[in-house]
Amino acid sequence: xxxxxxxxxxxxxxxxxxxxxxxxxxxxxxxxxxxxxxxxxxxxxxxxxxxxxxxxxxxxxxxxxxxxxxxxxxxxxxxxxxxxxxxxxxxxxxxxxxxxxxxxxxxxxxxxxxxxxxxxxxxxxxxxxxxxxxxxxxxxxxxxxxxxxxxxxxxxxxxxxxxxxxxxxxxxxxxxxxxxxxxxxxxxxxxxxxxxxxxxxxxxxxxxxxxxxxxxxxxxxxxxxxxxxxxxxxxxxxxxxxxxxxx
Amino acid sequence: xxxxxxxxxxxxxxxxxxxxxxxxxxxxxxxxxxxxxxxxxxxxxxxxxxxxxxxxxxxxxxxxxxxxxxxxxxxxxxxxxxxxxxxxxxxxxxxxxxxxxxxxxx
Numbered sequence: 001x002x003x004x005x006x007x008x009x010x011x012x013x014x015x016x017x018x019x020x021x022x023x024x025x026x027x028x029x030x031x032x033x034x035x036x037x038x039x040x041x042x043x044x045x046x047x048x049x050x051x052x053x054x055x056x057x058x059x060x061x062x063x064x065x066x067x068x069x070x071x072x073x074x075x076x077x078x079x080x081x082x083x084x085x086x087x088x089x090x091x092x093x094x095x096x097x098x099x100x101x102x103x104x105x106x107x108x109x110x111x112x113x114x115x116x117x118x119x120x121x122x123x124x125x126x127x128x129x130x131x132x133x134x135x136x137x138x139x140x141x142x143x144x145x146x147x148x149x150x151x152x153x154x155x156x157x158x159x160x161x162x163x164x165x166x167x168x169x170x171x172x173x174x175x176x177x178x179x180x181x182x183x184x185x186x187x188x189x190x191x192x193x194x195x196x197x198x199x200x201x202x203x204x205x206x207x208x209x210x211x212x213x214x215x216x217x218x219x220x221x222x223x224x225x226x227x228x229x230x231x232x233x234x235x236x237x238x239x240x241x242x243x244x245x246x247x
Numbered sequence: 248x249x250x251x252x253x254x255x256x257x258x259x260x261x262x263x264x265x266x267x268x269x270x271x272x273x274x275x276x277x278x279x280x281x282x283x284x285x286x287x288x289x290x291x292x293x294x295x296x297x298x299x300x301x302x303x304x305x306x307x308x309x310x311x312x313x314x315x316x317x318x319x320x321x322x323x324x325x326x327x328x329x330x331x332x333x334x335x336x337x338x339x340x341x342x343x344x345x346x347x348x349x350x351x352x353x
Contacts, residue, residue, distance in 0.1 A: 027336040052253045059261040069256060079252045083259035090264045092295075097271040098284075099291045104272050116269040121299070128292040173347055176319060179303040180343040183327050184336040186296040198290035203297035207311070210302035218298050225294030230287045 009138055017138045021127070021145025028122045031178035032063070032150065033157040034168045039066055040161020046074035050162045057158040061151065062120065064215055065089040085214065092219040095226075096124040100143075103131050107140055115140065118147025125185050132188060193236055198229030322346035 036057070043053035048070060056066045065086040072082045096119050104112050127143040130136070168174060190196055202225025209217030304323040305311055313320065326343030333339065 055257045079256045086260040087263040093267045099288045101271040116272050119268040179300045180340045182296045182300050183330040184339040189293040195293045199293040199297035202294035203301040206298035207301040207305045210306045221298040222294040226290040229290030
């Protein structure tokens with residue numbers, strides 16, 4: 001953790017980490033690509049010209065916020081209100097930025113700038129699992145690979161949606177691939193009682209608050225779960241790191 | 248809405264989104280974070296993942312639906328068991344999607 005720069009890592013191990021990040025993002029793309037196509041088609045329907053629709057994906061690069069912004073543009077809501085809404089919808093990324101700040105501490109500024117640009121829900125959840133393993137000296141390449149895979153897929157799927165419309169039959173239910181992937185990702189994080197407490201309390205509150213606008217339910221539920229995990233860690237008789245539940 | 252306004256929204260949305268994503272990474276050195284705050288970050292992944300999963304299972308169409316008619320809940324519970332046993336993303340997706348398709352009678 002406190003090490004300085006990796007001393008010229010071999011090119012093959014850098015490539016290995018990068019490709020592992022790409023590979024581990026692929027399951028999420030099953031669910032994300034239809035969303036990108038729907039965004040492209042929906043943006044045109046909202047009165048956004050093709051270039052500007054792609055501009056949202058290129059420059060804002062935040063799925064939920066883009067959908068909400070397109071809806072508000074269709075309703076001719078004042079631009080300042082729309083920007084503020086994007087801010088509120090993306091507030092949950094503060095949690096991701098705080099988590100990654102510790103992992104990225106040793107990186108040069110250009111790496112921090114690039115990885116922050118690619119910091120989405122999907123990149124965060126995949127990369128955060130990578131950082132729970134040991135040997136994280138090259139994990140920023142993994143994070144870059146996983147973030148870049150999502151970025152490229154989001155641009156391409158938006159463009160397809162703009163050019164061809166969204167032709168994914170709704171009864172394929174491909175969006176269901178996202179929560180399924182999250183299930184596989186959450187299992188290695190549930191290593192002790194505080195982590196279970198965080199997940200259970202956040203999960204329950206997120207279901208209760210799912211009707212709130214602007215993804216605030218996710219932000220509030222995750223914050224609550226984090227607090228519960230911390231309280232269990234502090235008050236529990238068992239220290240963290242107990243391993244007997246593993247496996 | 249005018250093209251200028253739309254570009255204003257894109258640029259403004261880009262600035263606020265990037266500022267949020269960059270905030271802690273760029274500005275807050277680890278050793279200046281309060282100890283409790285730093286320890287709490289360990290619980291961000293399980294909390295965020297759980298909060299992303301449960302609304303999709305229990306409220307697939309908006310209202311709470313805890314019944315055998317909620318195909319996503321049933322397929323999701325089966326997939327969760329498979330996820331726990333296999334720890335493999337593709338196997339979990341395949342199980343959940345096939346369960347959902349079978350239940351929906353495609």
